[in-house]
């Protein structure tokens with residue numbers, strides 16, 4: 001078994017939302033409600049879910065960009081969910097993030113060199129200016145940008161190049177885990193492939209772990225070793241990528257898979273489509289029992305009464321699903 | 329990992345070369361756009377001329393600004409005796425006095441604006457970035473100060489400290505920073521949500537370092553625009569106070585004082601009003617044109 005880097009258990013992130021009316025008490029918005037998973041050294045965990053499923057909130061909670069309301073985030077044996085910002089600082093270099101919007105995630109008034117150097121100045125303040133320039137140049141080279149670009153500004157680059165700069169910034173401190181929050185969603189399909197290949201290559205060369213978050217299952221399946229399917233802040237299914245895709249236990253996963261188009265038109269036409277009806281319910285007021293029951297084609301009375309536990313349903317111990325009536 | 333480590337000579341040379349490749353910053357773009365704006369460019373030139381005239385006023389005319397000549401009371405513009413703008417009721421040369429007034433008015437405008445800038449930016453950026461209760465408290469204080477009538481405030485200050493020059497800066501600066509603080513706070517709050525701030529926080533950059541390296545440089549655009557629009561407001565405020573007799577005292581003068589005197593003698597000696605009023609109007613116009621030009625140049629999308 002490989003070393004466990006990150007262990008998230010029963011993570012909850014609730015935001016207080018002020019109610020209507022003068023004396024209404026604030027109600028909790030359950031963005032993430034009891035999520036548990038682990039990340040091992042060198043692996044890629046994919047997190048899939050629609051917008052509003054809480055996937056970005058998970059990433060932000062792990063990095064403590066927002067504060068978890070409950071649960072534990074254990075990084076190499078230390079629970080970082082309750083650590084003070086000061087105590088957290090030395091650990092921050094191990095955990096980095098790549099954002100969705102490449103241009104928005106780069107300060108428009110800073111040069112590329114300064115942007116990539118910024119995490120270094122925090123993580124290794126003892127570096128000389130020369131050494132820092134050297135590291136930045138090497139990193140730019142590694143992500144496929146010319147080191148000559150250090151004095152240029154983000155608005156002079158294309159989306160794909162900006163994302164490479166974002167990747168360089170995340171990787172320059174040699175982190176152990178990088179969270180990619182919809183890191184390719186705003187890029188063209190051909191650029192997406194380049195960026196994913198770059199991430200894979202860097203992962204191999206630097207021995208990183210990745211958490212790859214996306215709403216797009218077809219992207220996640222390409223890069224992930226394991227996949228976690230999220231719905232309304234709860235885990236629906238979690239298991240090895242090929243098993244989750246090939247033998248989806250959960251009706252929600254099955255619906256997501258059927259929504260991914262197949263390249264072959266003949267197969268595509270003949271395929272049954274499981275269309276999901278309705279909208280994702282409000283996390284202010286989630287359905288009782290199984291949160292997916294309002295849109296589930298297989299829902300029965302028991303689904304409203306009892307919350308399904310996330311347990312192995314099939315033959316593989318590592319393949320978990322939260323459903324009373326799984327497809328096995 | 330080896331790729332990260334190699335300090336190779338080839339790369340060293342590349343870095344050297346890279347240092348010479350300069351990107352176009354947003355400021356370079358903004359400068360180009362501003363210089364292409366005719367109204368703003370000519371305003372800059374006119375303002376520059378006024379500033380230079382004000383600075384070298386004593387060299388341009390044989391008369392002193394407080395030199396009283398009883399034999400030359402209230403004469404209209406007279407080129408033969410170098411009274412280009414005429415003289416006032418005490419026989420002082422109006423050209424020199426107008427330019428001296430320009431010194432005072434511009435100095436008050438710039439200094440009081442700088443005072444408001446420093447206080448307003450520090451206050452607004454702190455409130456906006458920390459947010460929550462601190463923000464609420466800080467902005468309530470601003471609201472309360474806003475509610476104080478300006479003139480009332482100045483009169484109290486004058487009563488307590490007596491009339492003096494410094495007081496004028498303090499009084500005007502103390503009022504103008506409130507708006508600056510509100511603008512900066514609003515901008516900071518919207519900046520704070522941007523992803524590059526989150527990226528900095530995720531790297532462990534401290535709060536004040538984030539304010540210094542990310543928030544302030546990005547605030548600069550709107551702040552610069554607001555500053556150019558504040559200067560004319562301050563000049564007007566000073567004139568207003570001087571007009572009421574609460575500002576600059578004789579024999580020192582400012583545009584406000586000159587206009588106030590000119591207004592009294594409007595029917596008998598129109599030049600006493602016309603010249604200072606024209607200078608002030610032109611200056612105010614120039615600042616407004618520059619402010620507009622800067623706004624378009626710095627953020628062309630919001631036009």
Ligand code: SF4
Pocket residue numbers: 250251252290291292293294296297298299300303308322323324325326
């Ligand atoms: S528990 Fe019931 S509602 Fe939920 S996914 Fe399974 S079958 Fe559907």
